[in-house]
Amino acid sequence: MRLDLVLPNEGAAAVEAVRAGPHYETMGWDGLWLTDHLVGVEAFKHTRFGANWLELITCMTHLAAQTRRVRIGAGVLVLPYRDPVVTAKMIATLDVLSGGRIDLGVGAGWARREFMAVSRGDIYEERGAFTNEVLDVILACWRGGRISFNGRWFNLEKFDVAPSPAQGTRVPIWVGTRGYAKGPLRRAAKYADYWHPDSLTPEEIAAAGEELDEMAGRKIPRSLRLHCGDDTAKTADLLGRYRDAGCVQVACAFDGAESFREFDRAAEALLDAARHLQG
Numbered sequence: 001m002r003l004d005l006v007l008p009n010e011g012a013a014a015v016e017a018v019r020a021g022p023h024y025e026t027m028g029w030d031g032l033w034l035t036d037h038l039v040g041v042e043a044f045k046h047t048r049f050g051a052n053w054l055e056l057i058t059c060m061t062h063l064a065a066q067t068r069r070v071r072i073g074a075g076v077l078v079l080p081y082r083d084p085v086v087t088a089k090m091i092a093t094l095d096v097l098s099g100g101r102i103d104l105g106v107g108a109g110w111a112r113r114e115f116m117a118v119s120r121g122d123i124y125e126e127r128g129a130f131t132n133e134v135l136d137v138i139l140a141c142w143r144g145g146r147i148s149f150n151g152r153w154f155n156l157e158k159f160d161v162a163p164s165p166a167q168g169t170r171v172p173i174w175v176g177t178r179g180y181a182k183g184p185l186r187r188a189a190k191y192a193d194y195w196h197p198d199s200l201t202p203e204e205i206a207a208a209g210e211e212l213d214e215m216a217g218r219k220i221p222r223s224l225r226l227h228c229g230d231d232t233a234k235t236a237d238l239l240g241r242y243r244d245a246g247c248v249q250v251a252c253a254f255d256g257a258e259s260f261r262e263f264d265r266a267a268e269a270l271l272d273a274a275r276h277l278q279g
Helices: 014-019 021-028 057-066 084-098 112-117 120-142 181-191 202-216 232-244 261-275
Strands: 003-008 031-034 040-045 044-048 071-078 101-107 145-150 155-161 174-179 196-197 222-227 247-253
Touching: 003 071, 003 261, 014 057, 014 261, 021 031, 021 057, 021 261, 031 057, 031 101, 031 247, 040 112, 044 120, 057 071, 057 084, 084 120, 084 155, 101 120, 101 247, 112 120, 120 145, 120 155, 145 232, 155 181, 174 181, 181 202, 196 202, 196 247, 202 222, 202 232, 222 232, 232 261
Parallel strands: 003 031, 003 247, 031 071, 071 101, 101 174, 174 196, 196 222, 222 247
Antiparallel strands: 040 044, 145 155
16 A cells, blocks of 8 residues: 655645655655645634645645655645646646656635635536536646647637656546545546545445446545544554555645644654555
């Protein structure tokens, strides 16, 4: 199982954490992931995230330039926030320059006020369908050659696109979900190279993963974003249960760390406790 680390690209530790990519590559993590928010907003009657965000694709580019082996993931890129042709070009360029080390997690987003902040409030209620069309445009661009695409929101023709990603006609697409609602699962069934839900239990992963495979008519590898607690031994045991439930990867996040030093200690302790699960 791949053990990946979610770097905190928000808050007081953000700059130091993103600059520490080579340190975590040497430590032995298999991949480094980042989170996509652009502004600070209040949601669900309490503050869910602050304003001090380092932009995700920029951070991925910095990590790619500073590392040699570790994979670099977007967990997840909120597709409606960005133009799909520009996004396709940026990710393909990054994949080429990194030697094919990019994993693109994608999602439809959830924060209405953040949609409004980037002038996308008009599509908030239809963000799922909009996200699917964005994916169609991105995949068309990655295939390269003459583009012809006619959709509900995007109509593109008479231009050529190159290069394709280093990994072929696509980088691996990790479809993120906040649970296992039918809409996001249908997106995963259609587009996913990996299913990448947030904080499901091992039992939920196993059950929903079987449902997803049936919907897709194919086996879709299961992964997870896990919000890790303070008990390292308990978390390492939980990672083993996720592996037994079919997860091929877990992206470990330490949301409660108040400083880079605290985050670094937690990351090293968990990897030491769970290293036997790698491979």
